[in-house]
Amino acid sequence: MAQTEKPTALIMIFGATGDLAKRKLFPSLYKLFKKEKLDKFAVVGVARRSLSNEEFQLRVKESVKENGETEADIDKFVSKFYYHSHDVTDSSSYLALGKLAEELDSHYGLNGNRIFYMAMAPEFFGTIAEHLKKDKLTDVSGFKRLVIEKPFGHDLESAKVLNKQIRKAFSEDEIYRIDHYLGKEMVQNIEVIRFANAMFEPLWNNRYISNIQVTSSETLGVEERGRYYEKSGALRDMVQNHMLQMVSLLAMEPPIKLTTDEIRSEKVRVFRALRPVKGEEVNEYFVRGQYDQGSMNETDVPAYRQEEMVNPESNTETFVAGKLMIDNFRWAGVPFYIRTGKRMKLSQQRL
Ligand SMILES: NC(=O)C1=CN([C@@H]2O[C@H](COP(=O)(O)OP(=O)(O)OC[C@H]3O[C@@H](n4cnc5c(N)ncnc54)[C@H](OP(=O)(O)O)[C@@H]3O)[C@@H](O)[C@H]2O)C=CC1
Numbered sequence: 001m002a003q004t005e006k007p008t009a010l011i012m013i014f015g016a017t018g019d020l021a022k023r024k025l026f027p028s029l030y031k032l033f034k035k036e037k038l039d040k041f042a043v044v045g046v047a048r049r050s051l052s053n054e055e056f057q058l059r060v061k062e063s064v065k066e067n068g069e070t071e072a073d074i075d076k077f078v079s080k081f082y083y084h085s086h087d088v089t090d091s092s093s094y095l096a097l098g099k100l101a102e103e104l105d106s107h108y109g110l111n112g113n114r115i116f117y118m119a120m121a122p123e124f125f126g127t128i129a130e131h132l133k134k135d136k137l138t139d140v141s142g143f144k145r146l147v148i149e150k151p152f153g154h155d156l157e158s159a160k161v162l163n164k165q166i167r168k169a170f171s172e173d174e175i176y177r178i179d180h181y182l183g184k185e186m187v188q189n190i191e192v193i194r195f196a197n198a199m200f201e202p203l204w205n206n207r208y209i210s211n212i213q214v215t216s217s218e219t220l221g222v223e224e225r226g227r228y229y230e231k232s233g234a235l236r237d238m239v240q241n242h243m244l245q246m247v248s249l250l251a252m253e254p255p256i257k258l259t260t261d262e263i264r265s266e267k268v269r270v271f272r273a274l275r276p277v278k279g280e281e282v283n284e285y286f287v288r289g290q291y292d293q294g295s296m297n298e299t300d301v302p303a304y305r306q307e308e309m310v311n312p313e314s315n316t317e318t319f320v321a322g323k324l325m326i327d328n329f330r331w332a333g334v335p336f337y338i339r340t341g342k343r344m345k346l347s348q349q350r351l
């Protein structure tokens with residue numbers, strides 16, 4: 001598809017009743033729809049709970065409502081949303097999903113294009129990809145894409161296994177491993193400030209910068225995501241992906257071209273220069289914390305251990321702060337301080 005063409009596709013969201021779908025995916029799709037950046041499309045939401053199409057559409061409607069939106073626009077948008085109740089571990093259910101996909105493809109004239117968005121706990125990513133292939137949902141006449149955010153495995157070994165699983169169903173250029181922080185204006189501005197501004201680049205080094213701080217604090221608690229969060233904690237939920245992406249953009253050398261591959265290579269060089277922290281040094285470099293009960297805007301809020309689907313004795317961290325050192329010529333001696341947490345006093349992302 002040429003960059004200027006408006007996309008036409010069936011979008012399948014796995015985990016369509018969850019937080020990511022509600023807070024990010026539906027509102028983003030609606031913004032594209034309002035700006036007329038989507039051509040023909042339909043959305044199939046997949047999750048276990050039993051919902052009718054109308055109930056699902058109502059949830060989508062609630063998540064996109066903002067001041068000034070017209071009901072008619074929203075109704076037109078949500079009318080393209082369908083719901084398929086399905087446990088992704090149950091093989092028998094994919095055939096029905098495939099049938100629904102074909103019907104919608106032909107009803108809306110979607111040219112056989114399909115986007116599969118994994119808005120579910122990471123342990124399901126590989127299973128879903130394998131089923132999509134086995135049950136022929138990836139046998140399409142148009143393009144197919146798999147979108148995954150994170151966590152991508154929980155260590156190197158599991159990331160490799162996951163890669164193998166998804167590569168059986170999708171080729172490398174069909175897989176979009178994304179990080180939504182890279183779409184934030186503040187993060188996109190890093191490149192502009194650094195590389196399109198002759199004033200800053202000469203100062204961007206250890207001679208003029210004493211330390212760099214990257215903060216992402218949220219006032220939200222874990223909400224209804226206890227099951228997922230218990231296995232992830234702040235370290236895997238925020239640090240290993242978003243925080244390190246920001247550190248790499250701040251620290252990388254100017255790429256020879258502003259292309260995906262060149263930028264990635266420069267980021268990888270930053271990670272190679274990251275000083276490993278030995279087991280016995282962890283306490284010197286990192287602190288972890290967990291939120292207790294308290295009040296936010298005069299409303300009582302529970303402790304992490306009292307949240308739904310959280311072990312009452314959980315030691316999962318909801319706050320992490322740490323110091324990273326990048327041992328290269330540019331950054332020798334400059335600490336990068338990162339901090340992120342839930343149920344903090346302020347919601348802010350700061351560099
Ligand atoms: N929330 C966020 O801001 C962000 C989240 N992410 C990533 O997105 C993914 C999802 O996160 P999030 O939305 O927060 O998680 P949630 O726990 O809020 O949602 C999980 C979803 O998966 C569904 N689900 C769970 N088990 C099954 C199953 N066996 N079969 C079918 N559906 C199932 C749930 O619905 P039901 O119970 O009805 O089955 C629900 O819709 C995670 O990998 C997370 O890291 C990435 C960036 C931001």
Ligand SMILES: O=C1O[C@H](COP(=O)(O)O)[C@@H](O)[C@H](O)[C@H]1O
Nearest residue numbers: 180181216218220237238242349
């Ligand atoms: O990836 C995630 O990000 C959100 C925070 O993103 P933001 O765009 O709302 O700042 C976080 O709440 C969630 O736990 C995590 O999975």
